[in-house]
Amino acid sequence: MAAISFEIKEKIPGKLGRTGVLSTLHGEIKTPAFVVVGTKATVKALSPEQVRDLDAQVVLGNTYHLYLQPGDELVRDAGGLREFMNWSGPTMTDSGGFQVFSLGVAFGSEVNKFSQKNSTKEAHKSNEQARLAKIDEDGVTFRSHIDGSEHRFTPERSIEIQHNIGADMIFAFDECTSPHAEYEYQTEAMERTHRWAKRSLDFHKNSGMSDTQALFGIVQGGRFEDLRKESAQVIGKMDFDGFGVGGSFEKEDIDTAVGWVNALLPEEKPRHLLGIGEPLDIFGGIENGVDLFDCVAPTRMARNGTLYTKDGRMNILNAKYVNDFLPIEGDCGCYTCAHYTRSYVTHLFRAKEMFAATLASIHNLAFIIGLVAKIREEIANGTFFELKESFLERYYRSKV
Amino acid sequence: MAAISFEIKEKIPGKLGRTGVLSTLHGEIKTPAFVVVGTKATVKALSPEQVRDLDAQVVLGNTYHLYLQPGDELVRDAGGLREFMNWSGPTMTDSGGFQVFSLGVAFGSEVNKFSQKNSTKEAHKSNEQARLAKIDEDGVTFRSHIDGSEHRFTPERSIEIQHNIGADMIFAFDECTSPHAEYEYQTEAMERTHRWAKRSLDFHKNSGMSDTQALFGIVQGGRFEDLRKESAQVIGKMDFDGFGVGGSFEKEDIDTAVGWVNALLPEEKPRHLLGIGEPLDIFGGIENGVDLFDCVAPTRMARNGTLYTKDGRMNILNAKYVNDFLPIEGDCGCYTCAHYTRSYVTHLFRAKEMFAATLASIHNLAFIIGLVAKIREEIANGTFFELKESFLERYYRSKV
Numbered sequence: 001m002a003a004i005s006f007e008i009k010e011k012i013p014g015k016l017g018r019t020g021v022l023s024t025l026h027g028e029i030k031t032p033a034f035v036v037v038g039t040k041a042t043v044k045a046l047s048p049e050q051v052r053d054l055d056a057q058v059v060l061g062n063t064y065h066l067y068l069q070p071g072d073e074l075v076r077d078a079g080g081l082r083e084f085m086n087w088s089g090p091t092m093t094d095s096g097g098f099q100v101f102s103l104g105v106a107f108g109s110e111v112n113k114f115s116q117k118n119s120t121k122e123a124h125k126s127n128e129q130a131r132l133a134k135i136d137e138d139g140v141t142f143r144s145h146i147d148g149s150e151h152r153f154t155p156e157r158s159i160e161i162q163h164n165i166g167a168d169m170i171f172a173f174d175e176c177t178s179p180h181a182e183y184e185y186q187t188e189a190m191e192r193t194h195r196w197a198k199r200s201l202d203f204h205k206n207s208g209m210s211d212t213q214a215l216f217g218i219v220q221g222g223r224f225e226d227l228r229k230e231s232a233q234v235i236g237k238m239d240f241d242g243f244g245v246g247g248s249f250e251k252e253d254i255d256t257a258v259g260w261v262n263a264l265l266p267e268e269k270p271r272h273l274l275g276i277g278e279p280l281d282i283f284g285g286i287e288n289g290v291d292l293f294d295c296v297a298p299t300r301m302a303r304n305g306t307l308y309t310k311d312g313r314m315n316i317l318n319a320k321y322v323n324d325f326l327p328i329e330g331d332c333g334c335y336t337c338a339h340y341t342r343s344y345v346t347h348l349f350r351a352k353e354m355f356a357a358t359l360a361s362i363h364n365l366a367f368i369i370g371l372v373a374k375i376r377e378e379i380a381n382g383t384f385f386e387l388k389e390s391f392l393e394r395y396y397r398s399k400v
Numbered sequence: 401m402a403a404i405s406f407e408i409k410e411k412i413p414g415k416l417g418r419t420g421v422l423s424t425l426h427g428e429i430k431t432p433a434f435v436v437v438g439t440k441a442t443v444k445a446l447s448p449e450q451v452r453d454l455d456a457q458v459v460l461g462n463t464y465h466l467y468l469q470p471g472d473e474l475v476r477d478a479g480g481l482r483e484f485m486n487w488s489g490p491t492m493t494d495s496g497g498f499q500v501f502s503l504g505v506a507f508g509s510e511v512n513k514f515s516q517k518n519s520t521k522e523a524h525k526s527n528e529q530a531r532l533a534k535i536d537e538d539g540v541t542f543r544s545h546i547d548g549s550e551h552r553f554t555p556e557r558s559i560e561i562q563h564n565i566g567a568d569m570i571f572a573f574d575e576c577t578s579p580h581a582e583y584e585y586q587t588e589a590m591e592r593t594h595r596w597a598k599r600s601l602d603f604h605k606n607s608g609m610s611d612t613q614a615l616f617g618i619v620q621g622g623r624f625e626d627l628r629k630e631s632a633q634v635i636g637k638m639d640f641d642g643f644g645v646g647g648s649f650e651k652e653d654i655d656t657a658v659g660w661v662n663a664l665l666p667e668e669k670p671r672h673l674l675g676i677g678e679p680l681d682i683f684g685g686i687e688n689g690v691d692l693f694d695c696v697a698p699t700r701m702a703r704n705g706t707l708y709t710k711d712g713r714m715n716i717l718n719a720k721y722v723n724d725f726l727p728i729e730g731d732c733g734c735y736t737c738a739h740y741t742r743s744y745v746t747h748l749f750r751a752k753e754m755f756a757a758t759l760a761s762i763h764n765l766a767f768i769i770g771l772v773a774k775i776r777e778e779i780a781n782g783t784f785f786e787l788k789e790s791f792l793e794r795y796y797r798s799k800v
Contacts, residue, residue, distance in 0.1 A: 040747075040748075042748060047450075047755065070722065070750070074722070074747075086739040086744075323477070325477070339448075347474075348440075350469065353444065354444060355442045
C-alpha cells in the first residue's frame with residue numbers, strides 16, 4: 001500500500017500539463033497545487049487557520065531548518081510535523097539539500113530562487129560561507145548557520161530525519177548545484193545525485209516507512225538538455241512515488257528544462273518543481289507538466305511590502321498609498337482586501353506592526369493559490385491558453 | 401441623548417465594587433471589563449477576529465501614537481478607528497497625556513506602569529527626553545519620539561484629535577505626574593488638570609459630539625489622600641459621562657487611592673483605572689469600584705515570552721520547556737493551550753517566528769479577560785472574596 005495515490009483528470013491538449021487529485025493519508029490535494037512553505041513548522045506570520053482559510057492544501061517544512069531547530073527527534077516526539085504545528089492537512093519536507101548547498105557552495109548571483117534585489121547580499125553570503133560545506137561521495141559536512149556547529153547529512157541521514165519529521169511526502173537527498181556550474185561539474189553532481197537517490201530509496205524502503213510516507217526522487221542536470229534528459233531517465237526508472245525537478249537553472253530556462261524532464265518522467269506519478277512559484281513560472285511549469293510548486297517568494301515579498309496584483313507587483317510602502325482607502329485589489333476577495341485599505345496596510349508597515357506581515361502574506365498567498373485554482377479550472381474548461389495569455393499580458397505589461 | 405449608558409447589576413457587599421452593563425453605540429460591555437490595548441490601531445500580533453474570539457469587549461487606541469502615525473485626520477477620513485482597523489465592537493482612546501508626559505517629564509524609575517525589568521531603561525529614556533516636553537497653563541509642547549518634530553497638545557486639541565479618531569469613549573486631557581512628585585508640584589498639576597478637564601468638557605460639548613462620543617474626566621492627585629479626594633470631588637461634579645483614575649501612584653498605593661476616589665465619584669457613572677491590569681491590581685481595583693481597566697502588560701509580557709498561569713508567571717524561554725509537550729496551562733481552554741505545546745511555543749520564540757507573539761498574546765489576554773469574567777460571575781454569586789483569596793494565594797505563592 002503506497003502512502004499516496006495520484007489520479008490524472010484533465011490534460012492541456014498537445015502539452016504535458018494536466019489536472020489531477022493527489023490523495024494522501026491526511027487529505028486530498030487538487031493539482032496543480034501551490035505548496036505553502038512553513039520553514040520552521042510555521043507559515044511565517046500566519047496561524048494554521050489563516051492558512052487553511054486561504055484554501056492552501058499542503059504545507060512544506062524545511063528539513064535543514066527543522067533538523068537544526070528544534071531538532072527532528074523533538075518533532076517526532078511531538079507527534080510529527082502536523083501535530084507539532086497544528087496543521088490538519090497534508091505535509092511535505094524537502095531533503096535539506098538545497099539549504100546545505102546554498103549555505104556552502106559558491107552560488108552565483110543569479111540563482112533564480114534569490115530575487116534580483118537580494119542577489120548581491122546572497123552572493124556575499126555565499127562567498128563568506130563557501131568554506132562551510134564540504135562534499136564527498138558519502139555525503140556533505142556543513143556548519144550550522146545558527147551557531148557554526150558542524151553537522152553531516154548523507155542520503156540515509158536526510159531520509160532518517162525526514163522520517164522523524166513525519167511528513168506525508170519527502171524527498172531524496174540531492175546535490176543542488178549553481179546554474180552557472182560547468183558541464184563537467186554538473187555531470188559529476190548529477191551522477192552523485194543519482195547514486196544518492198538510490199541510497200535514499202533503499203534506506204526508505206528498508207525502514208518500512210513506504211506505507212506512511214511517499215518518497216520523491218529529484219531530477220538534476222542544470223541547464224544542459226542531455227543531462228536533464230539523462231537524469232529524468234535514470235531517476236524516472238527508480239521506484240519513487242513522485243518526482244521533484246531540482247530548481248537549479250536560470251529563470252528563462254525553466255520552461256524548457258521542465259519540459260525536457262517531464263516528457264520523460266512516468267506520466268502517472270506527481271511532479272514537484274522545487275522552490276519555484278512566481279506567476280510566469282507557474283504558467284510555464286503547469287503547461288510543461290508540473291503538478292506541485294513550493295516557493296517562499298509570495299510570503300517573503302509580502303513581509304517586505306511587495307504585493308501581487310493582476311497588474312503586476314505593488315510596493316505598499318509607496319507614499320501614494322498613505323491616503324488610499326481602496327483595498328489592495330478591488331476584485332480580490334481575500335480577507336485582507338475584504339476588510340482593509342491600502343492606507344491601513346501601509347500604516348502597519350510604517351509603524352512596524354506585526355499584523356502588516358499577516359495581512360500582506362494573506363493577500364499574496366491568496367493571489368497565488370487563487371491563480372493556481374483558476375488554472376485548474378481553465379484546464380478543465382479547455383481554456384488554459386486564453387487564461388495564460390490574458391493574465392501574463394496584463395501582469396507583465398508594466399515591464400514590457 | 402448620551403453616547404453611553406451604564407446600568408449597575410450586582411454589588412460586592414460592604415465594598416465599592418460592582419458589576420454592570422455599559423452600553424455604547426457599537427455594543428455592550430459587561431463590567432468589570434479588561435480593555436485590550438491596540439496602540440496604533442492594531443492589537444499587536446493579533447487579527448481583530450483573534451481579539452474577538454478572546455471575548456474581548458472593547459479596544460483602546462492611544463491618541464498620542466495615532467496622532468503621530470498615521471495621523472488623526474487620516475483615521476477620520478478612513479471612517480474612524482473601528483472602520484480603519486476592522487474592529488466591530490466598542491472603542492476608546494486615551495487623552496495622549498500619559499504618553500506626552502512619560503516622554504517628557506523626568507519620571508522616577510518606579511512608575512508602576514513600567515515593569516521593574518524595564519525601569520532602568522525607562523528612567524534613562526526619561527532623562528534623555530526630559531527636555532522634549534514643556535508644559536504651560538495652556539498646554540504641552542513636545543517632540544515626537546519618532547522624528548523629533550515639535551508638536552503641541554492643549555485640552556481642546558486633544559479632544560479634537562479624539563473626535564477625529566472617533567472612539568466611543570474618550571478622555572479629558574490631563575497632566576500625568578510622577579508618583580514621586582512632591583506635594584507642592586502634585587497640587588499644582590492636579591489643579592491644572594482640573595482646569596484642563598473643564599476646557600476639555602466645554603470643547604467637547606460645544607463641538608456637538610456628546611451624542612456619539614462619551615467623555616471621561618480624569619482624577620489625579622498622586623499618592624496624597626487629600627489631593628485624591630479633592631480631585632474626585634472637583635472632577636466628579638463636572639458633567640462627564642464617566643471617570644478615569646490617573647494611574648500615577650506606587651503599586652502598593654493603588655487600592656487605597658482608588659478607594660478614596662471611587663467613594664466620592666458619582667456611583668451611577670463608569671470608572672476606568674488607566675493603564676493598570678496585573679492580577680493583583682485587578683482584584684484590588686474591582687473591589688474598590690473600578691469598572692474598566694486597560695493595560696499593555698499582558699501583551700507586552702507575552703511578546704517577551706512571559707506567560708500568565710494560575711501558579712504565577714512562566715518564562716516560556718526557559719530551557720526546561722524545550723521538550724515539554726504539555727499546554728502552557730492544562731485547564732486554560734484558550735486557542736493556544738487547546739492546540740499547542742510549551743515545546744512548540746518555546747520553539748517559535750527561539751526561532752524568532754512572529755507566530756510566537758500571536759500565541760503568547762492570545763494566552764495572556766485570555767488569562768486576564770477570563771479572570772475578569774470569572775470575577776464578574778463571582779460578584780454575582782456573592783463569592784468575590786473567596787475567589788480573590790484562592791486566586792491570589794495560588795498566583796503569588798511562589799513570591800511569598
